[in-house]
Amino acid sequence: MPEMKVRRKIGLSIVLMIVLATVLIGCSNKEEASGNQEGQAGSDSNGEVSIMMHFDGLEFPKKDNEVEKAIEEYTDTKLDISAAPGATVAEKLPAVVASGDMPDIIGSSWFREPYMVNAFRGDVFWEIGPYLDQFPNLSSIDPIIYENISIDGKIYGLPRVRPIARDVYIYRKDWLDNLGMKEPKTVDEFYDMLDAFTNKDPDQNGKDDTYGMTVEGQALINRFAPLFGAPNGWGEENGKFFHAATTKEYLDGLDFFKKLYDDKLITQDFAVIERSQWEEAFSTGKAGVWPDTSNAVVRMYNRIKETNPDVELGVFSLLEGPQGKRVPAGSGHNGIFVFPKSSVKTEKELLDLLGFFEKLQEEPMHTLFEWGIEGMHYELVDGKPVPIEGSDLHNEVILPYQLPLGIVPAEVNALKGELTPLETKELEIPKENEPFAIHNPAVNLISDTQSEKGSQLNTIIEDANTKYIMGEIDADEWKEQIKNWRSSGGDQIAEEYAKEYKK
Known part of the structure; x- marks a missing residue:
């Protein structure tokens, strides 16, 4: 009984709304037709597929554009896409789920929020795990990624796959060449590179107007901590969980960050800088290193x-x-696609929708996502796609369709073009990283305390880190703040993770 009470600790209003929605749709969900992949995709007899997803570009393309029509023709569907910025979707989604009036497909990066977990446990969405072996492309996804998105050991969604270990440092190679230096291989050589970019006029303009690395918020601390031996977020030993910040190695990584700050080799306003400013510092030649993910390399170039x-x-x-x-x-993903039982009423309809995503992973669709429309975005030269100069592949294809709708990365099955050394490196680095990847054992575990208080608890650690780096508190005072985090709920999260892990 105590464990059931813990699981039900979410906002009363959300509980009532989801329970009501579950009751209203419960009867219809029990009706299932024999499954096959023939016929049109979607829940409607006319093949229409309604999708709610986030889109973080400037403006979603108008209906019946050439890219969308190509998708519809190949998949034998009529798409009804509702796309909005991620923040807007996050705000609307709780009410949409609670209402029971949902589209056929929902793309969600917030599937571990309490209202979503409650909906999964309340049978509001289809469990798709038992059907995946019928779809070669969908079942080819790394099992670790499916494990990372699971809820109570069950798979409810299709992941938008991203490389598991894709953190990189993008740097000004021309600056490094000007200084006669080589790409760093060790932490010490990395420090020397940042010092030279700050103090040795790497752009050779005779001015003291550059610095080592542009840094945003806490993200880089989470890189340095594992580099110095700390767990990645959480550690597990003999079934017990502990947060990285409770380890000596985490403080070692924090000390390295502090040294970079004290020596003015990184952004001095790292705690408040916006992403646009963080990127601009590198793109305009102020900073020599930009830490991001591997898929950003060619885009920044x-x-x-x-x-x-x-x-x-x-x-x-x-x-x-x-x-x-x-x-x-x-985690190896950027959210998942889920299928509500209120709109996808039968097993056949579910299989049709999974078949829609399966077809999106085939060569013609991956080529569309990767290169666009032939004659509009690329031309075939000796059987290889070559981009058409002046075409807007990024805003017409990649942002509205490839990134939010893609499951398996488009380059996997797309036609291969001639790759530059930088494009090749962008694809190779995540594969090179995999043997050295430090996984977070809590990534697929659910803690009610984390769901309810995680944001404010994270703020305790983040504020302590910032104050320590900026010299406002010393190491002993920082450790006191970590004790405060533990007593305020951190230890409770660790216990809840341990219980979930044991299951």
């Missing part, structure tokens, strides 16, 4: 060369730290 055609970029990831090469692993 194309951005800089518009105003600086002679720019040269390099990229690396693995560094040798005190405990060897270590890189934090991500």
